[in-house]
Amino acid sequence: MAVKKRRRRIGGPIARRWFALGALALVGLLYYRPLHDYFNARSQRAVQLAEVRKLQKERTALQQRLRRASSDASLEAQARTLGYVRRGEHLFIVKDIPQWRRRQHSSRHAASRGHGR
Numbered sequence: 001m002a003v004k005k006r007r008r009r010i011g012g013p014i015a016r017r018w019f020a021l022g023a024l025a026l027v028g029l030l031y032y033r034p035l036h037d038y039f040n041a042r043s044q045r046a047v048q049l050a051e052v053r054k055l056q057k058e059r060t061a062l063q064q065r066l067r068r069a070s071s072d073a074s075l076e077a078q079a080r081t082l083g084y085v086r087r088g089e090h091l092f093i094v095k096d097i098p099q100w101r102r103r104q105h106s107s108r109h110a111a112s113r114g115h116g117r
Helices: 013-069 072-081 097-115
Strands: none
Touching: 013 072
16 A cells, blocks of 8 residues: 655645735835825925914014005104104204203292292
């Protein structure tokens, strides 16, 4: 009678599991970089959108400030601080106001002492 030899399978269940695990690890390694770049770009986009919103608010505020500053009343007030006067007006320059105030204060103080007697 002939003895049958058992053939050993090369691709047994354990080898298939290791092969599947290796293939899964390879796929994971191949997807790591694109996924990392995707999430990095997504976070950078969020930061940039926040910056854009901030700049839009700042732009709106500056536009409102420009509108207020270029109104007729504001321009007139700025011109008066620079010393401009309207046609027909006279410009008076008052000097030594602090000295005048000291004299006024001292004369009031002296007058109030004199009335108390």
